[in-house]
Amino acid sequence: MSIESVKKHFKKFDREQEVMEFDSSSATVEEAANTIGVKPARIAKTLCFRGEVEGTILIVAAGDVKIDNKKFRHTFGYKARMLSPDQVLEQTEHKIGGVCPFGLKKNLDVYLDKSMKRFETVFPACGSTNSAIELTLEELGIYASAKDWVDVCKGWFNEEERVEKMVEK
Numbered sequence: 035m036s037i038e039s040v041k042k043h044f045k046k047f048d049r050e051q052e053v054m055e056f057d058s059s060s061a062t063v064e065e066a067a068n069t070i071g072v073k074p075a076r077i078a079k080t081l082c083f084r085g086e087v088e089g090t091i092l093i094v095a096a097g098d099v100k101i102d103n104k105k106f107r108h109t110f111g112y113k114a115r116m117l118s119p120d121q122v123l124e125q126t127e128h129k130i131g132g133v134c135p136f137g138l139k140k141n142l143d144v145y146l147d148k149s150m151k152r153f154e155t156v157f158p159a160c161g162s163t164n165s166a167i168e169l170t171l172e173e174l175g176i177y178a179s180a181k182d183w184v185d186v187c188k189g190w191f192n193e194e195e196r197v198e199k200m201v202e203k
Contacts, residue, residue, distance in 0.1 A: 036128045036161035039137030044160075044167070047177060053160045053167050061131030061163035063097035070157055070166060074098050075190070077166075078150060078158040078174065080133045082122045085143075086112040090125045092135050094158065094178065095147035099187035106186045114186075131163035135178035144178045146171070148185045 037053070044050040060066035067074040077097035083106075085091050091110070093101070106114040119130045127139035135144040135158070150156050150171060157166045158174065169177065 036132060036137070037165055038161075039127060039139075040134060040161035040165075041137075043137040044177070049167070049177075053165055055162070056164045056166075059131075059163055060159065060166055066157065066159070066166060067097065069164075072157060075149075076153050076156050078156040078169075080135055080158065082117040082125060082133065084115045084117055084121075085110070090117065090121075090140070090142050092126075092133075092142055092144045092178075093147055093184070093186060094135055094144065094150070094174065094180070095187050096149035096152070096156070096190065099147070099149045099189040101186060102188035105188070109184050109186050128159075128161050129163065132159045132161050132165065134159045134161055135180070137161055144180045145182055145184045145186075146175060146178070146180045147187045148183055149187045149190050150174075151183075152190070 041050040056069050058069050060069045063074045063077045066077045075096045075098040078094050079097050081093045083091050101114050103114050155168050155170050160167050
């Protein structure tokens with residue numbers, strides 16, 4: 035079971051007891067936000083993409099954003115192509131609705147999107163459609179063995195971008 039691999043992962047950090055399991059679904063951003071009692075943006079969703087050379091990559095992003103294809107191509111040098119649900123399961127051992135960057139079947143490159151930097155803590159899934167954990171951004175980076183922060187999403191903008199847009203006008 036996928037949640038078990040995530041709990042085993044967090045056991046290395048003495049945090050397995052902090053994995054929350056719910057009676058209700060947390061499979062979608064909206065369901066997770068309602069179940070946990072936070073705004074959807076604080077749900078850290080994990081998206082799986084087919085890489086050109088390096089294989090599958092994971093992008094962890096705020097729950098209220100979408101991938102910006104132009105930014106993705108600029109950052110990674112190829113078109114964003116999401117994996118099918120079967121491919122996601124094969125690569126991560128997590129089913130859609132519980133995908134996270136922890137307890138993975140394979141060693142995959144994980145990137146964190148800057149859209150999450152608006153928050154002190156976020157809530158990624160923990161390998162099942164009814165689980166999550168609250169982590170600081172620093173903890174998320176450490177526990178996910180994230181390679182880097184990237185800016186590949188749209189649908190939000192931070193204070194720095196707001197100022198730039200005002201200056202452009």
